[in-house]
Amino acid sequence: MSITMKQIADLAQVSTATVSKIINGRDEHISQATREKVLSIIEENSFQPNTVAKGLRVKKTSTIGFVLPDITNPFFPEIARGIEDVANTMGFAVVFCNTDNEAKREQACVSFLQSKMVDGLIFTRSLRKSFFENYLSMNIPTVVVDRDVDTAGSAIGKIYVDTRAAVYDITKLLIGKGCKRIAFISAMSTSLTDRYGGYCRALEESGMPLDEALVYREYYSVETGIRGVETILATQQVDGIICGNDLIAAGAMQAVRQKGLNIPSDIRIVGVDNIYFSKFLYPPLTTVEQPAYEMGMAAARMLINNILYKEPMFEQKLDYKLILRETV
Amino acid sequence: MSITMKQIADLAQVSTATVSKIINGRDEHISQATREKVLSIIEENSFQPNTVAKGLRVKKTSTIGFVLPDITNPFFPEIARGIEDVANTMGFAVVFCNTDNEAKREQACVSFLQSKMVDGLIFTRSLRKSFFENYLSMNIPTVVVDRDVDTAGSAIGKIYVDTRAAVYDITKLLIGKGCKRIAFISAMSTSLTDRYGGYCRALEESGMPLDEALVYREYYSVETGIRGVETILATQQVDGIICGNDLIAAGAMQAVRQKGLNIPSDIRIVGVDNIYFSKFLYPPLTTVEQPAYEMGMAAARMLINNILYKEPMFEQKLDYKLILRETV
DNA sequence: AATATCAAGGTAAACGATTACTTAAAAAGG
């Protein structure tokens, strides 16, 4: 075990109170001589105060919980890194919880994190809206990122980008390129304001019919992309595909190529997220960038500022950016 | 704040000792009536014992620290997920620390984690060997994964795959395909047993000269791949490239294609790791799979079994597997 | 000179659990 404050105090022949005050800068009533002595003893022994004891006493652990569906999905590590980078510089640790989008796991995560006395929570794409009342009632600072949930008036912060508008933009882009039959492959979502809405609006505005046979919705995964083009192309003629994210796009591209079709001359494809690997797909994927790293940073900053300085939570919309590459 | 054990005890009109015993199964001397009463009150109030208080008291926090270079590198999320999955089922939390391979950050991470009283540490590709004595002297259970360090006789566990042999295999593969001038692009490493050794041995065994002008070593990153082919191809003729990992391979492939060369007819390329995206590169990358998820699981299992049951640490070698795709 | 103020630091009670030790009553043994 490492050295404790009591031992430092004994070595310096002062009380633990004095040591504590010096460490925490509450030292207006400590003489320079004592301060230096204690500090040098701390240095010599490379003493680090035990944060769990401190956490118990002050009821703040300088730890935040990050609950996300799956760190293995390449969109999330960027967010995670953003969170961790600002958390670290602000003296916070972050503990991760993968939920696989399962309600049960999500709840387990949260109560686990709560028992660890985390000072705050960041959710990314977390599941049940109905849980939010619980989370709120626990009274623990919370921010959601990239999650469509109504936080108005609540104590929950929110970081998001308007992916609905982004999808609107890219389907307009495809329409502008002359696409007549545009498919939509994405994850299922009950939300009215999700990406699907952007697709619908763009079609409608251009006087194009919305054809249910052209939409496939399942998960945000490569497999969904593959299954999506397989089921749609089995019966339909298509000259453009909007993918709910780049993972889906990667799957879709593979499946399209497998059918001997060329991208973009036969079918144009676009994704959203701009994950790191999108530029290495073949052809390099046209997509819209969500600033994942910045989202993570913004979320952590908002959360920790709230924890530390009681700064109010708010909603923050980050900008997306069209990344034109070679699939359109 | 959530409800405490004291409050539960008051509600049940027993002492906290009784509640604690019931929760922890040390209840041979508790009557059935009391047990049921307490349990039902716990249930009603969905009481969860505060793990930081418990941690302070028993000096075990059921938390492990995971220190890695960068979660953003697609090799690591898999390991992380493996760790987290077994940790979670065994009741442990895991806190992450990115070091960016900087000695200073690594040390900061470790002392931070130590102050959080983590019960164990998992290092992936961590830096300074000289630190290991420190880590050992802290006397905290540690396992290293995918890290070339001599743990013989120490209390440090180790999970690894013989990437040196893997590189040997793939350069043999390229030689078998008729390659005469094979470049090697990887990260710098001072270790004698690293991937570079496999490359050297394969060349030597086949009677091929080792030409310094064909090797470029920097980082495990896409940029290194790009810079590597740019500097090597500027002066050299090459018909095969061994890449230290798939990230490097992705960069190398891009740079090679940019020069108007075809893969694999002009230059054959192989990587190692088999990250998720390797099969979506163009052409799909031939590589050798490191079972990252399993490595994470194995590491967590060994660590936690040591923490919980004092099971001894050991070395575990996991198998790699050649993934033949279309770049050779 | 008596009192007030201040500097420098100490005391001890928290924080929320766990646990070695004690106690009281009941059951068993003689």
Add this chain to the structure above:
DNA sequence: CCTTTTTAAGTAATCGTTTACCTTGATATT
């Protein structure tokens, strides 16, 4: 009926900090 053992539960110290409040001696004020 008295002693011993067992059962059921309680007491209080402890883990390593922080912090409200106290003490002491010195200096300043009137």
